Amino acid sequence: MNITKEQVDALNAVVKVAITKEDYADKVEKVLADYRKNASIPGFRKGAVPMSLIQKQYGKAIQAEEVNKLLQKSLNDFLVEEKLDILGNPLPKVTESIDWDADKLTFEFELGLAPEFNVDLGAKTSVVQYKIVADDALLNEQVERIQKQYGKLITETEVKDGFEMNGTFTNEEKGINSPALISLDIFKDKKTAKSFIGKKVGDVVTLNTKGLFDDDHKLMDYLKVSHDDVHGLDIDVNFTIEAIQSVEKAELNQELFDKLFGEGAVSSVEDLKGKIKEDAELQFAQQADQKFLNDVTDSLVETTKFDLPATFLKKWIQTVGENPLTAEQAEEEFAKSEKGLRYQLIENKIIVANDLQVKFEELKDFTAGLIKQQMAQFGQLNPTDEEVDGIVTRVLSNQDEIKRISDQVMSTKMLNLFKENVKAKTKEVNYQDFIKAMYGEM
Template sequence: MNITRNNVDALNAVVTVEVNKSDYADKVQEVLTNYRKNASIPGFRKGAVPMSLIQKQYGKAVLLDEVNKLLQDSLNNYLVEEKLDILGNPLPKVTEDFNWDTDDFKFEFELGLAPEFSVDLAAKTSVVKYNVVADDTMLNGQIARIQKQYGKVVAKDKVEEGNDVAGIFANEERGINNRTTLDLEDLADKKAVKSIMGKKVGDVVTLKTKGLFNDDHKLMDVLNIGHDDVHGLDIEITFTIDEVIGYEPATLDQELFDRLFGPKAVTSVDEMKAKIKEDAERQFAQQADQKFLNDVTEFLVESTKFDLPAEFLKKWIQTTGENPISEEEAATEYERSEKGLRYQLIEGKIMKDNNLQITFDELKDYTSGLIKQQMAQFGQMDPTDEDVQGIVARVMSNQDEVRRLSEQVMNQKMLDLFKDKVKAKTKEVNYEDFVKAMYGELKH
């Protein structure tokens, strides 16, 4: 057997595999001999069927099978030995006049080669790393909501200040028909608030969506519409009131503190505010980290330039599914997946350059931490190590779970690396401005 490679260019190559009769003859003969031993053909005793008859009946099929096995093994070994970094899988070149009746065969395979490139994590970027703080406005609002949540609900005859109003928002032309409960303090349009004040159950109020809230994204929940539809939405909607809800706010006393945070964990309003701030900013930090990771990823995909063997990959896409697809469909799928492929290559390069690896102990410790968090949520604050490790063993016996957890661990390693090496501007914002930044509406 002889294997040679012709590099068409930096991203494409053709591998030629020449298979001689001596490479497969013994194996084919062995298989046919076994067939002869077990063959049951009328007119012949078992094991006494002439080899010529076995050859005639099974020879071609066995030849094809054994040559294909030999091809796969030899090609895979060649790729490993040559340390070729390929994209997709080798694609056999179709030969219209291929002849299986000869003794020696020649097969050609197209390869798509991974590009060579470098990743500069220290390059100048426009990425912003947000430090999200819970300001007094947010904290006071959260305390007011807690007082309302744990207060006494009182049905009201008409809308008064501090009430919530439940009803149906509707606009027939836009297909809007959604029941929601509205906190009047969330409304930015004072005219809208005034038009609702004093109304009773069954009354219908016409409102304008433009400027109804300080943040247009609130319309997504209130009207049950998508993100792309809320920007600049300027229509009239009817609001049919079906319930007016009043509250007697809960007293900020030790009974409420214990109910919220556990016995004596908080003993004053100031401590309550500090606890809410701590918990909120911990959640904000997780969201800010995710945005930072996403933004750096986007920057690296845009700024790291390299070519891909596009035509090869489109051909490969045509062959990967259960059913064949057209060239046009393959081109569309390639366009859709190109950015993801680019980041996979960039991520692999970063991992190799910075020796980012996941050890079994790291994965085990991470899984253990997640399980303890979940158990704490169900009141098991101090589980035994034996119980935790038993669950860890069951989780890690599931390959899909191991893959998912490994991705989470590697994401954290990438995040830590980006925080250390990527030149990003740090900006402190409140949560409202962070949400705007998430949707690209906050200027840096």
């Protein structure tokens, strides 16, 4: 057997595998002998079928199978030995016919090679690293929300200013059917709010979505429509009133503070706002980190220039699925997946260059942290090490969970690497401005 590689260009190569009869004859004879032992053909005793008949009936199929096995193994071994970094899988070149009686069989495989390139994390970028602050407006809003949440609900018969309503937004054409709890101060226009005054349970108020709220993104929350649909949405929706209530706000006293945070942890409104600010900005930091990671990813894909073996990849896409694709379908699939493929190559380059590895101890520690957070949400603030370790062991016995958590740990490593090396402008914003920036509206 002889294997050679012909370099077509920097991104494409052809591997030729020449196989002689001596390479596979013994294996074919052994398989045929096994077939003969078990063959049951009318007119012959089991195990006494003439080899010529076995050869005639099964020979070519077995030869093809053994040649294919030999091809796959030799090709894989060659790729490893030559340290060839390929994209997709080798594609066999189609030949009109194979002369299985020939002393030598030659097969050719097309390869798509990974491009050579460098990643410069220190290059100048337009990436912004946001620091989200909980401003006074947000803090006051959250304090009021807490007072209402822990206040006393009073059932009312008709809507008045300051009351709340349970109901459902509907629009049959857009498929909107969204239950919501609303108050009149959510509307941008005072005229809209006044249209609810005096209404009773069972009444229906028709609203137009254009300019309904001070921020169109609220349509996503109240109507459950996508971000792509909210801008310029100009439709009528019905709000059916199902319940009306007023809220006698809870007093901001020590009893409420202890109920919220434990005895003595908070002792004043200022302490309460400080706690809210701390918790909110911790959550905001996670959102800001995710946006930073996404923005750096987009920037690297945009600025790291290299070619791909596009023609090869489109041919490979045609064959890789369960059902073959047409050339046009493969073109579309390549266009959809190209950005992801480019970043995968860039990410792999970064991981290798910076020796980023996920060790099992890191997986255990990260998983333990997640479990403690989840247990805290259910009131288990001080679980024992034995309890946590037992859950960690069960979680990491699942290969899918190991993959998912490994990806999270690697993502954290990439984020930290980017924070240290990527030249980004730092910008302090409130949460509303961050949301606008996230959707490209600043």
